Amino acid sequence: MDYLKKSKHLWIIPAYGIFYMISFMFVERIPVETHLIHTFLDDKIPFCEYFIIPYVLWYFVVLGSVLYFALGSPGKKEYYQYMGTLGVGMTLFLIISYVYPNGQDLRPVLEGGSPFIQAVQFLYLIDTPTNIFPSMHVFNAVACCVALLNNKKCRQSRIFTAGNIIITVSIVLSTMFLKQHSVEDVVTALILNMICYQVFYRIIPENLKKFEKMFTVREIFTLPNFLSAGRLTLALVFMAMLQRHNMRGEKSLLALLLLVVIATDILDGRIARSSGRVTEIGKLLDPLADKVMQFVLLACLVPKxxxxxxxxMFFFIKESYTLVLGWKYMLDADKNQMVRWHGRLNTMISYVVGLILFAAPRIPSSTANILVGAVGVCMLMSFVMYMDEFRLLQEQTKGTVSKKIPGRVS
Known part of the structure; x- marks a missing residue:
């Protein structure tokens, strides 16, 4: 009985495993037109059947690492860091697979009867070339490698560390040399690994006390937070309607959905301020919902x-910059609101332009390009002003500037 009480955290593994498998089979079995992922680099990489060895090793590596951190690691901290990384990455993969059905056409016609060729043929038979973005083979392998590199006991052995890195690199390469994944899948998985590493191994441990105060019932369950979470969900629904269900002809429904998104964006801030329920979670959730919706709108406009x-592309540059430089200030008591009036303006312009273009798709191309260009201009202006504010904040942190940065204008 005492063992069961001490091991309650281990139920995360089977519970999430069942959820993931059911969700993945659901996404896989829905017939839908997929978006092919293909880059010119994929054509430069030759097929090599011998990479089936590290590719299969992935299953043993991931299973072994999960068992080690669940049963053999000295503390729960590293267990939660590893499980959190895997959970976030795999959940995002499920969401992306649903809202953006994807696949590849890289597999060659296999000839010959060698054991390696037969193994690859069996792999092709049991693993469909769909829902590959980002590569979970790469993400989980790198997450395992990072977790082991951060484990003190594993780090003590140089041979184990070197072997860990070599096997991980081999697994990453195998996904491309076996034509299981595009270079784009691999790069995206590596970027996702870097983000998860920063969150679970740097940001959360360094701000643990603040997060413990943030994630309470009173802080989480507020109407503004529900509105922000609803806007985040609507962004994913909007993309799924266009990408998975091909509902571009449903102009009135798409326009109505965008109007609801705009309304929730306006209401959540006003309700939070008027009721005095401005929470730390809300300060992070609100801009996250805005950024996801901006990305969805731009991604859905790209084909036309x-x-x-x-x-x-510029949106990714801007948000990567603000995420890397602004994150450490967002969690400080006096600097956690990095959304300024120009950021809000950029968001609202994106919403309005998206509403016009989806509600009136027959608008002249010259006018449409002007509207899309207006979004780019506002984004550039916001980026420049954020750069200046981050510079001043850095100088303030060093004590070289006493000028106070204006607070957030919502």
Whole structure:
């Protein structure tokens, strides 16, 4: 009985495992047109059947690492860091697979009867070339490697560390040399690994007390937070309607959905301020919902407007910059609101332009490009102003500037 009480945290593994398998089979079995993922680099990488060895080793590596951190690791901290990383990555993969059905056409026609070729043929038979973005083979392998590298006991053995790195690199390469994944799948998985590492191994441990105060019933269950979470859900529903269900002809429904998104964006801030329920979670959830919706709008406009693709690329640059430099300030008591008036303006312009273009798809291309360009201009202005504010905040932290940065304008 005492063992069961001490091991309650282990139920995360089977519970999430069942949820993941059911969700993955559900997504896999829904017939839908997939978006092919293919880059010019994929054509440069030759097929090599011998990489089936590290590819199969992945199953043993992941299973062994999960058992080690569940049963053999000295503390729960590393267990939760590893499980949190796997859980976030795999959940995001399920969401992406549903809202953006994807696949690849890289597999060659296999000839020959060698054991390696036969093993690859069996792999192709049991593993469909769909729902590959980002590569969970790569993500989980790298997450395992990072977890073991951060474990003090494993780090003591240089041979084990070197072997861990070599096996991980081999697994990553195997996904491309076996034509199981595109380079784009691999790169995206590595980026997701870097983000999860920062969150679970740097940000949360360094701000644990603050997070313990944030994640309470009173802080989480507020109407503004529900509105922000609802807007985040609507963003995913909007993308699923376009990408999975191909409902581009449902202009009135898409426009109505965008109007609801805009309404929730306006209401959550006003309700929070008027009721005095401005929470730390809300300060993070509100801009997250805005960024996800901006991304969804731009991604859905890319197939029709070429300019939207450039703006989407710039969006990633801008948000990566603000995430890397602004994150450490967001968790400080006096600097946690990094959303300024120009950021809000950029968001609202994106919403309005998206509403116009989806509600009136027959608008002249010249006018549409001007509207899309306006989103890019506002985004550039916001980016420049954020850069200046981060510079001043860095100087303030060093004590070289006493100028106070204006608070958030919602």
């Amino acid at each position: 407007y070429s300019l939207a693709k450039l703006i989407l």
